[in-house]
Amino acid sequence: MNYDRIIIRYGEISTKGRNRKLFIDKLRRSIKPLLRNTPRAKIDASRDRMYILLNGENGSGIIEGLKGIFGIQSFSPAVKVDKDIEKMKEAALTLFQEVYEEGKTFKITGKRSDKTFELTSEDINQEFGAHLLQNIDNLKVNVKNPDINLLIEIRSDAAYLSCETIKGAGGLPVGSSGKAMLMLSGGIDSPVAGFLAMKRGLEIEAVHFYSPPFTSERSKQKVIDLTEKLANVSGYVDLHIVPFTEIQQIIQKQIPENYSMTTTRRMMLRITDEIRKRREGLAIITGESLGQVASQTLESMYAINDVTNTPIIRPLITVDKHDTIEIAKEIDTYDISIRPYDDCCTVFVPSSPKTKPKRDKVLHYESFFDFEPFIEKAVNETEIVRIRIGNENHNMSVDDLF
Ligand code: ATP
Numbered sequence: 001m002n003y004d005r006i007i008i009r010y011g012e013i014s015t016k017g018r019n020r021k022l023f024i025d026k027l028r029r030s031i032k033p034l035l036r037n038t039p040r041a042k043i044d045a046s047r048d049r050m051y052i053l054l055n056g057e058n059g060s061g062i063i064e065g066l067k068g069i070f071g072i073q074s075f076s077p078a079v080k081v082d083k084d085i086e087k088m089k090e091a092a093l094t095l096f097q098e099v100y101e102e103g104k105t106f107k108i109t110g111k112r113s114d115k116t117f118e119l120t121s122e123d124i125n126q127e128f129g130a131h132l133l134q135n136i137d138n139l140k141v142n143v144k145n146p147d148i149n150l151l152i153e154i155r156s157d158a159a160y161l162s163c164e165t166i167k168g169a170g171g172l173p174v175g176s177s178g179k180a181m182l183m184l185s186g187g188i189d190s191p192v193a194g195f196l197a198m199k200r201g202l203e204i205e206a207v208h209f210y211s212p213p214f215t216s217e218r219s220k221q222k223v224i225d226l227t228e229k230l231a232n233v234s235g236y237v238d239l240h241i242v243p244f245t246e247i248q249q250i251i252q253k254q255i256p257e258n259y260s261m262t263t264t265r266r267m268m269l270r271i272t273d274e275i276r277k278r279r280e281g282l283a284i285i286t287g288e289s290l291g292q293v294a295s296q297t298l299e300s301m302y303a304i305n306d307v308t309n310t311p312i313i314r315p316l317i318t319v320d321k322h323d324t325i326e327i328a329k330e331i332d333t334y335d336i337s338i339r340p341y342d343d344c345c346t347v348f349v350p351s352s353p354k355t356k357p358k359r360d361k362v363l364h365y366e367s368f369f370d371f372e373p374f375i376e377k378a379v380n381e382t383e384i385v386r387i388r389i390g391n392e393n394h395n396m397s398v399d400d401l402f
């Protein structure tokens with residue numbers, strides 16, 4: 001289609017009165033990386049909608065990308081025309097002929113936001129409908145369920161014509177709700193949790209615990225690939241890779257086996273919380289789902305959560321595994337998550353972890369050892385990698401990244 005711009009309609013912004021500016025800024029930031037291969041395309045934002053002005057660039061790649069951006073209700077490739085009825089008719093006919101095929105039905109949807117314009121919305125429907133019927137043989141109107149809906153919007157600055165309205169991903173622009181740390185394993189659940197949190201406007205930084213040499217470089221690569229999928233939504237995601245071997249070995253020595261899993265999770269949470277503080281985040285996100293495994297019983301969560309007051313967001317807490325897998329497939333993380341490499345928890349996992357650990361007991365077991373210096377050391381030795389949108393990282397080996 002011969003469109004010169006893409007009209008973007010904001011999502012839930014109407015309920016966000018005072019936050020409008022933040023919402024628009026963050027949406028602009030999410031969209032910007034989509035324009036990296038089309039340098040002449042520009043973003044033009046106003047209070048109630050946004051335009052991508054193509055300036056001669058091909059918009060098809062941008063349109064694909066926009067479908068995954070949070071904060072967009074819908075968008076339409078469109079042309080801008082002077083509010084001159086003859087010019088508008090000419091443009092409507094040209095635009096329509098580009099998408100029309102024999103046998104397709106149509107309707108016109110006129111929208112007059114500029115009330116000074118000489119035709120009402122209904123007049124626009126009549127006048128432009130008649131114009132198309134006169135110029136195209138055998139064309140048929142179908143008001144209820146047309147194949148082509150030609151939208152003609154009269155706004156204060158100009159008229160905008162479009163034949164297609166594409167549904168957006170909804171949600172809030174990434175970053176408009178603040179920043180949180182996502183505890184990202186190589187599993188199925190945590191990338192989905194991160195995605196859902198981003199959909200509600202959270203900017204995320206990922207934290208991954210690994211235990212070389214017990215976990216392989218490939219399991220690290222898996223997490224990098226998962227992070228890249230999340231980066232496709234927001235442009236980039238910072239990934240914190242925490243060396244966890246030493247602490248796991250201490251736990252193995254110091255803590256009775258049936259409580260080692262509980263302590264492991266508590267240490268992970270303490271470290272994540274420390275990284276969060278340094279990065280000025282306000283929450284922690286996990287992929288936990290109630291009752292799924294030993295560490296996710298309510299008793300376990302109570303004993304683990306005890307190490308911090310920081311809000312812990314668990315988008316999957318009530319979601320069935322089956323439904324999580326469906327989302328993982330949709331967001332294209334599933335195939336990465338099922339690659340069969342061990343993560344640090346599966347390597348050290350005890351044969352029979354306590355499913356109902358007691359907080360007092362775990363505190364007692366941990367009281368014989370000062371974990372604090374080791375936590376600090378792990379945080380200080382954490383590597384941070386910025387994972388960017390697209391396939392920029394694909395041809396790099398893990399060694400290039402670290
Ligand atoms: P997932 O599919 O996300 O791995 P899971 O069902 O395997 O989840 P657990 O292994 O109990 O469940 O992990 C619960 C949560 O703890 C994960 O969703 C993730 O947020 C966090 N987590 C587990 N292992 C790691 C790790 N190695 N690094 C960072 N976070 C982790």
Ligand code: MG
Nearest residue numbers: 185186187188
């Ligand atoms: Mg897991």
